[in-house]
Amino acid sequence: MSKKSILTTVGVLVFLILGFTSMYVVKEGEYKVVLKFGEAVRVVEDPGLHFKIPFIESVSKLPKYQMMYRSQQTQILTKDKKPILVDNYTVWRIDDPEKFLKTAKTVSAGVKRIDETVYNTVRAKLPAINYENIISENTERGNINDEITREVAATLSGDNYGIEVIDVRIKRTDLPDANKESVYNRMISERQSIAARYLSEGDEESKKVTSKADRQATELLAQAEADAKKIIAEGEQQAAKIYNESYGKDPEFYSFYRTLQSYVTTLNNEPVILMPIDSPYTRILLGQ
Template sequence: MKKWPLYTGLAIVAVIVAANSFFISREGEYRVVTRFGEFTRIHQSPGLHPKIPFVEKVAALPKYQKLYDSAPTPILTKDKKPILVDNYTVWRIEDPEKFLRTLKTVAYGESRIDAAVYNVVRRKLSETDYAEIISENTARGNLNEEVAKEVATAMADSNFGIRIVDVRIKRTDLPEENKQSVYNRMISDRQSIAASYLSEGDEESRKITAKADRDAQELKAQAESDAKKIVATGEQEAARIYNEAYGKDPEFYNMYRTLESYLTSFQGEPVIMLPIDSPYAKLLVGSK
């Protein structure tokens, strides 16, 4: 009976030793084994793995990509406008041994990433005007690419075992105390541009109207000139036809002209004194 406590103690020790002789590696993580603080091996595949109890220690590091969201940071642009910059970084541990030797923990690794991203973003934005930063079609796309490339190079040069996948600027907002003044200035600028467009439109309208009026006058003058030419040609042709016709019978022409003069002379029933033997009166009295 006196040996039962001894056996119980040995059993407990055996359980503790057995529990510390194995560890589980899960999907999506590295298991790094160290012995007295020195790196010995890495397990990347999931499963149950042995270790020396109380001598070897196991640290877990994420294998998959991680997203680090930086806190909004105030930065001055090239044209001295204060803005709040919010960005995120996609990264992963590429070399767990280097990472564990240099950074130890994920939290410290993210703090170093945050510092590198801040330095690059601050330098880039301080070289860029605010209007270019907020533009959707100009600087934003290139800026993200340049920042991601420089941060990736900085992390690689530091030998932290980290690979930067991407860095993106989510938003670039003005501080609340500056927004209204900037908005008012933007409204004023847009109104000035609109007024300029309206002035240019009015001037162009006047030019088009003046040209149309001038073209209409020219067309009308040309039409009148052509009409006069046509009338003159017609009258000339009519005179020619009359001359040909009257030249064939001069006596008939004289009679016709005399009858026409009667129509003019006797309008209004005037009293005309003519000798009876006057040539002009012969047709009226029917004498030969």
């Protein structure tokens, strides 16, 4: 084989090697960070074929998608002195690959930093809250999760780790086996005490309402009776006035009318009455 052929072959091989070492592929869901002598010079996010300077530049791959890290279970003492085992998870992503490479360098190191921050934040928050508020799904639990997420995100952002914390959630809060029965019994006792207090307060309030209603009913009845007596008296007074005015206009007719009324009363049930035939009462009765 001639020297020229050898040189040509070597040249082709060198060209192919340079060509292959200068190319790299970016896939969906990943960053490719181009490093020059160990320093990041650019970040490539667009999927496809890209080029770098062979032997001078190297490429490091970082995930672009969201990742979830589940923290190790840890024991914490709540505000009301109940020991609990807390299990939480963190959803995060790399939002600045250059910063991430300068600080954490690897995903495992980034996860370790997240774990430390979440651990410190959870241990600072939960001891200031009662156990029953921590386990409440619809009230305190949501507020705690939001507060922890904000504080963890702020801490990592301040440290320039290039990490975006999307969510930190308390997945589970369990009591240690040795404490479950005593804690449950204490909670039952507390609930029974609260129920007894509510029943006592309700009974006392019921008595107050009933007493007030009875007093108001008595007052209303007394007022109604007084008003009725007043109305009756006014009616009788008005009737007497009308009678007097009527009687004064024709005394003879009034006397005759009163006599007729006495007949109705006297002759009721058809009694036997003995009267002188010539008495005025008899004459009027006989129509004379």
